[in-house]
Structure formats: structure tokens, C-alpha cells
Amino acid sequence: MDHLYEKTVATKQIFKGKVIDLEVKEVELPNGKMSSREIVKHPGAVAVVPMTKEGNIVLVRQYRKALGKTIVEIPAGKLEKGENPLESAARELEEETGYKTKKLEFLLSFYTSPGFADELIYLYFTDELEKGTVNMDEDEFLDLIEVSLEEAEKMVKDQTIHDAKTAYAILYMRMKAGFKS
Structure with missing residues (x-):
């Protein structure tokens, strides 16, 4: 497994729209600490x-x-x-x-913007x-x-x-x- 991988432990949908959805993911970082990631989901x-x-x-x-x-x-x-x-x-x-x-x-x-979107x-x-x-x-x-x-x-x-x-x-x-x- 990639040593930079962030394991998702929880996902919460914040918004569901016509063009995009917004999720907040709680992730376990490679060092074992927890963090949140705001993700824009886009159909491409x-x-x-x-x-x-x-x-x-x-x-x-x-x-x-x-x-x-x-x-x-x-x-x-x-x-x-x-x-x-x-x-x-x-x-x-x-x-x-x-x-x-x-x-x-x-x-x-x-x-387009891999830091926060999957488009x-x-x-x-x-x-x-x-x-x-x-x-x-x-x-x-x-x-x-x-x-x-x-x-x-x-x-x-x-x-x-x-x-x-x-x-x-x-x-x-x-x-x-x-x-x-």
C-alpha cells in the first residue's frame, strides 16, 4: 500500500446538487492522526x-x-x-x-483541482x-x-x-x- 495513503473512516454528505455534491471525509493520516477532507464530487x-x-x-x-x-x-x-x-x-x-x-x-x-475535487x-x-x-x-x-x-x-x-x-x-x-x- 502507498505510504501516503489516507484511510477514510467516515463520510458525511453535506450537499447534493445538480452539478456537484459536497462530502466531508474523516481520514486517518499516514502518521495515525485524524483529519477532515472537504471533497467536491463531480461527474466529470x-x-x-x-x-x-x-x-x-x-x-x-x-x-x-x-x-x-x-x-x-x-x-x-x-x-x-x-x-x-x-x-x-x-x-x-x-x-x-x-x-x-x-x-x-x-x-x-x-x-481540474485534485486538492478538493474529483472532476x-x-x-x-x-x-x-x-x-x-x-x-x-x-x-x-x-x-x-x-x-x-x-x-x-x-x-x-x-x-x-x-x-x-x-x-x-x-x-x-x-x-x-x-x-x-
Whole structure:
């Protein structure tokens, strides 16, 4: 067993919501002492880097209440219960951008905030877009923009792109073969 492992001795659910649940876990630390851990339980999410045939990345501008401002992001959304990440990525891409695709390439997955949350995001890429119809959730409002990879990198630097998943995706695209300037 991992010498850093924390054994859970009790779990108390504090909140059960539509998007997240909050638990407090009492844990036994590796040194035998007790501590509490506040954990945000999240069903997971998907994100897509959609690239047009012109080589531009399709991004969304969306107001984020938690931040109190509008930010620019790649299309993304939460996994529905029991939903396959690949199917979710295709659904979110179409809902948010109106684009459909028959080809989604899985790039990688990553944890967003492992110190207090279990959210895992699955990141996909497509460069085979077919124009469809935007079909956002009823409580979702956003604008679409298309930018080159270089413009996206500048947006990360000036914090127009200011969320981790999008910055991470842009960095990954820079490192990916064939996307060097």
C-alpha cells in the first residue's frame, strides 16, 4: 500500500446538487492522526478543440457567474450520468457551436483541482467539422469566435483565455506534431 495513503473512516454528505455534491471525509493520516477532507464530487466533463478547415480554433465566449466575468473557452460540458465521454464530447460540440463531426480524437484526460475535487476532464480534438445548428441548454448564452493557434496563445498570455482547460488545450496543440510555428 502507498505510504501516503489516507484511510477514510467516515463520510458525511453535506450537499447534493445538480452539478456537484459536497462530502466531508474523516481520514486517518499516514502518521495515525485524524483529519477532515472537504471533497467536491463531480461527474466529470469533456472538452473539445475544434479546428476549422482554415486552421482556426473555434472558441466560445461565456459569462461565468463564479468569476463575475465573461471568458473565452473551448467548448465543454459535464458528463451526464452513465454517458460515454466520446458521445458527450460530440453532443457538447454540437450544442455549443453548431458543428457536428464524425471524428473525435481523444488527446488526454486531466484532473481540474485534485486538492478538493474529483472532476476529470476528457479532452478531444477534431478538424473535420460540418456546420449544423447551435442548440444550447436553455440557461446557456454564448458567442462563437474563431482564432488561429497563435492568436489563442496571445489570448492565454493576456488572460482573455483564463481557464485551465483551455490554456492546457492550447499548450497541448502547440506541442502536438504539425502545429509548430
